[in-house]
Amino acid sequence: MPAAPSAPLGGRQLKQRLRRIQRRQALRAFALLAPLMLFLAVNFLLPITLMFVRSVDDPDVRRVLPRTLAAISNWDGLALPSNEAGAALLADLGAVENREDLSRAANRLNYDINGFRSLIFRTARSAGRIDATHAMDALGALDQRWKDIETWGAVKRAAGPTTSFYLLGALDMKKNAGGEIHRVGSERAVFTLVLARTLWISLWVTLLCLLLGYPVAYLLATIPSNVANILMILVLLPFWTSLLVRTTAWVVLLQTDGPVNGALRWVGLIDQPLQLIFNRVGVYIAITHVLLPFMVLPLYSVMKSLGPTTMRAAISLGAHPFTAFLRVYVPQTMPGVFAGTLLVFISAIGYYITPALIGGADDQMLSYFIAFYTNETTNWGLAGALGVVLLMMTAVLYLIYSRLAGGAGPRWA
Amino acid sequence: MAGVVSALRANALHETEMDAAPSTAPAFVEFSDVCKSYDGETLAVAHVDLAIGKGEFVTLLGPSGSGKTTSLMMLAGFEAPTSGDIVLAGRSVSRIPPHKRNIGMVFQNYALFPHMTVAENIGFPLSVRGVGRETVRQKVDRALALVRLSGLGHRRPTELSGGQQQRVAVARAVVFEPDLVLMDEPLGALDKQLREQLQLEIKRIHSDLGVTIVYVTHDQSEALTLSDRIAVFNGGGIRQIGTPMEIYERPLNSFVAQFIGESNRLDGRVISRNGDRCRVQIGADATIEARAVAIGDVGCSTSVTIRPEHVVINPPPGGWDNVLTGLIETIIYHGDHARAQLRVADSQVFTVKISDPRNASALKTGETVQAAWRASDSRALDPDPAAGAAP
Numbered sequence: 032m033p034a035a036p037s038a039p040l041g042g043r044q045l046k047q048r049l050r051r052i053q054r055r056q057a058l059r060a061f062a063l064l065a066p067l068m069l070f071l072a073v074n075f076l077l078p079i080t081l082m083f084v085r086s087v088d089d090p091d092v093r094r095v096l097p098r099t100l101a102a103i104s105n106w107d108g109l110a111l112p113s114n115e116a117g118a119a120l121l122a123d124l125g126a127v128e129n130r131e132d133l134s135r136a137a138n139r140l141n142y143d144i145n146g147f148r149s150l151i152f153r154t155a156r157s158a159g160r161i162d163a164t165h166a167m168d169a170l171g172a173l174d175q176r177w178k179d180i181e182t183w184g185a186v187k188r189a190a191g192p193t194t195s196f197y198l199l200g201a202l203d204m205k206k207n208a209g210g211e212i213h214r215v216g217s218e219r220a221v222f223t224l225v226l227a228r229t230l231w232i233s234l235w236v237t238l239l240c241l242l243l244g245y246p247v248a249y250l251l252a253t254i255p256s257n258v259a260n261i262l263m264i265l266v267l268l269p270f271w272t273s274l275l276v277r278t279t280a281w282v283v284l285l286q287t288d289g290p291v292n293g294a295l296r297w298v299g300l301i302d303q304p305l306q307l308i309f310n311r312v313g314v315y316i317a318i319t320h321v322l323l324p325f326m327v328l329p330l331y332s333v334m335k336s337l338g339p340t341t342m343r344a345a346i347s348l349g350a351h352p353f354t355a356f357l358r359v360y361v362p363q364t365m366p367g368v369f370a371g372t373l374l375v376f377i378s379a380i381g382y383y384i385t386p387a388l389i390g391g392a393d394d395q396m397l398s399y400f401i402a403f404y405t406n407e408t409t410n411w412g413l414a415g416a417l418g419v420v421l422l423m424m425t426a427v428l429y430l431i432y433s434r435l436a437g438g439a440g441p442r443w444a
Numbered sequence: 445m446a447g448v449v450s451a452l453r454a455n456a457l458h459e460t461e462m463d464a465a466p467s468t469a470p471a472f473v474e475f476s477d478v479c480k481s482y483d484g485e486t487l488a489v490a491h492v493d494l495a496i497g498k499g500e501f502v503t504l505l506g507p508s509g510s511g512k513t514t515s516l517m518m519l520a521g522f523e524a525p526t527s528g529d530i531v532l533a534g535r536s537v538s539r540i541p542p543h544k545r546n547i548g549m550v551f552q553n554y555a556l557f558p559h560m561t562v563a564e565n566i567g568f569p570l571s572v573r574g575v576g577r578e579t580v581r582q583k584v585d586r587a588l589a590l591v592r593l594s595g596l597g598h599r600r601p602t603e604l605s606g607g608q609q610q611r612v613a614v615a616r617a618v619v620f621e622p623d624l625v626l627m628d629e630p631l632g633a634l635d636k637q638l639r640e641q642l643q644l645e646i647k648r649i650h651s652d653l654g655v656t657i658v659y660v661t662h663d664q665s666e667a668l669t670l671s672d673r674i675a676v677f678n679g680g681g682i683r684q685i686g687t688p689m690e691i692y693e694r695p696l697n698s699f700v701a702q703f704i705g706e707s708n709r710l711d712g713r714v715i716s717r718n719g720d721r722c723r724v725q726i727g728a729d730a731t732i733e734a735r736a737v738a739i740g741d742v743g744c745s746t747s748v749t750i751r752p753e754h755v756v757i758n759p760p761p762g763g764w765d766n767v768l769t770g771l772i773e774t775i776i777y778h779g780d781h782a783r784a785q786l787r788v789a790d791s792q793v794f795t796v797k798i799s800d801p802r803n804a805s806a807l808k809t810g811e812t813v814q815a816a817w818r819a820s821d822s823r824a825l826d827p828d829p830a831a832g833a834a835p
């Protein structure tokens with residue numbers, strides 16, 4: 032734009048020009064952001080949305096048993112449904128053409144009540160031979176379970192198109208035929224236990240990382256930088272090898288006749304080899320090792336910016352070095368502590384491979400079950416619901432945490 | 445500075461060339477032959493002897509890297525002397541850990557605690573001493589009033605200006621009534637006006653509280669304004685200790701003469717000595733007379749220092765002990781005065797201050813002029829140790 036001092040701009044013209052410049056800047060910013068936005072939308076928002084959808088979507092039974100569901104839509108769940116419902120069921124099952132659909136619906140009902148799958152196939156096979164006028168009695172005669180209110184309750188619960196079945200299930204809860212929510216029996220209540228275990232393991236890993244990482248970060252921040260650089264490489268070493276390699280390395284190290292036990296025995300600290308693997312100890316060791324850099328790096332970056340003068344000032348003002356450390360140094364590192372613990376805790380909550388390879392049956396975390404339901408039983412509804420629970424828990428903890436952290440908390444914006 | 449100089453003129457007549465030790469009272473802080481080396485090769489502080497009386501305001505003044513901070517850190521306890529001893533209130537500090545020395549310290553970069561409010565910062569030295577909450581509050585209020593920051597106690601240090609932060613640092617260093625306050629270039633980061641204002645406040649606090657202050661600066665005018673005595677550092681050692689007047693009027697070596705204020709320095713050789721006067725040969729064919737402050741025997745080399753304001757250009761004849769012919773190189777106008785730079789006696793640089801700049805307009809570069817001064821205004825210093833003759 033040529034400079035034209037001879038033609039001063041009118042107020043309106045100036046505004047227009049300014050707006051044009053701003054528009055161009057906004058466009059530029061958008062162009063720069065667009066690839067990342069697209070990437071996030073495809074790889075982050077889409078999967079999460081699908082996970083949410085899966086956790087409440089319930090189309091399978093609807094497709095196969097439309098008449099049955101219509102017949103029991105007003106059923107109160109207190110007594111067995113009327114004969115009409117039985118007749119509708121027989122009609123539906125008799126009319127199924129696609130075995131695949133039937134199989135899917137049977138699976139869905141089987142998630143609710145074990146053995147429902149075989150019940151459906153068995154009933155479907157006999158459907159053509161049963162007289163519809165006394166359908167309920169005939170069904171009861173065919174299989175006792177059709178006389179159970181809860182069997183019909185399960186059918187009604189699967190009515191769709193959306194359901195709370197999976198989300199309740201992820202919290203070990205269930206609706207009965209009457210629509211009341213109750214906790215499932217303790218023999219089937221696995222997920223709250225797993226959830227608690229996941230939190231517990233993550234909490235311990237976070238504490239261990241903080242206890243191990245804080246002194247390391249302090250050392251790194253206070254020694255001459257040439258030595259610090261070498262030590263920093265050691266801290267970052269875990270990042271250089273794949274997670275799988277590191278985890279299997281721990282298996283080798285920690286096994287009963289592995290080097291760790293060997294060394295302990297050689298030193299004479301133990302007589303019998305310690306069980307360090309396929310139990311909780313191994314899980315703590317391996318996850319802590321993997322996540323330690325996430326604690327050290329934020330702490331280090333905060334500590335590096337502090338310098339020795341505030342500590343010196345505190346000591347010269349009469350504080351014992353230990354008091355000065357606690358009252359002056361540590362509070363100034365709190366942003367690093369909050370950032371580090373948050374990173375480690377949230378990473379730990381989602382851990383999967385390490386406990387799967389190093390932990391025992393009682394050390395598996397929530398992600399293991401998500402993977403299990405996704406890959407093994409293809410119960411994607413429950414996998415999605417568990418994912419939603421994990422996500423919600425993380426979000427709630429983050430909110431509480433950032434509230435607690437107040438001004439010292441990490442500022443992502 | 446001109447005012448100070450003329451006021452000192454009378455004093456200069458009956459000077460003694462001795463370090464004026466504050467004498468009578470026993471020293472409150474005493475460095476004896478203190479050395480410090482960081483790398484085992486060079487001495488950051490070399491053979492420092494320094495005695496500071498109770499209630500004194502002593503400034504360590506010197507160029508960058510001359511060992512001022514190191515000396516202060518040894519006194520505060522954050523560095524240990526490599527050799528020698530420091531005594532504080534009659535006790536050798538080597539056995540007192542830093543937090544028990546009862547020293548208030550003000551750092552160049554304030555070193556306020558960012559996570560505490562101003563009041564908590566100032567109350568910190570009290571609370572670590574177990575002082576009760578109510579007493580802390582009262583003392584903090586009083587300290588805030590002392591530095592004229594009443595009402596800002598609830599703010600965070602980041603919500604204050606640089607000058608206000610520095611005042612908080614001062615309040616924090618004096619609130620627990622320490623025996624000794626150390627200040628390491630506390631005003632270094634501030635602009636000139638604020639610096640002068642805070643200098644006055646520090647001076648006022650010193651006289652109000654009667655506390656002993658050791659102050660570090662490399663700003664000579666700050667040192668002259670504030671101090672009871674100044675220790676001039678160079679190369680890790682003290683070059684001279686004395687009151688501002690002594691340091692300015694009676695420098696004992698050409699480093700001090702040139703570092704404090706401004707001095708011309710003419711290098712030459714002693715050719716005769718007569719009581720407290722001597723005659724020095726400078727260049728091939730010029731001799732001048734000067735006070736024999738610190739010189740060796742006849743034949744030794746020496747440096748003669750003359751302040752530019754004591755030199756007159758093209759004086760009315762008669763009554764001048766020294767007159768040199770010089771060639772004007774440059775004339776620089778400074779508003780209230782002008783400066784002429786001459787080459788005299790085998791092209792040694794020589795500056796003259798012309799107090800009325802209107803007189804300078806008569807002078808032209810390249811012109812030959814006469815520069816004259818009294819022998820009593822010039823000092824022959826720096827006996828050459830190589831000549832093997834000590835004064």
Ligand SMILES: Nc1ncnc2c1ncn2[C@@H]1O[C@H](COP(=O)(O)OP(=O)(O)OP(=O)(O)O)[C@@H](O)[C@H]1O
Nearest residue numbers: 482483488506507508509510511512513514515662
């Ligand atoms: N921690 C240290 N390690 C090694 N050498 C140091 C250290 N601190 C200071 N020195 C060296 O000691 C000498 C004196 O330093 P000191 O900090 O005492 O100077 P200073 O007079 O305070 O200078 P300034 O006015 O620049 O602050 C310098 O040569 C410096 O390089």
Ligand SMILES: [Mg+2]
Nearest residue numbers: 512513514628
């Ligand atoms: Mg310094």
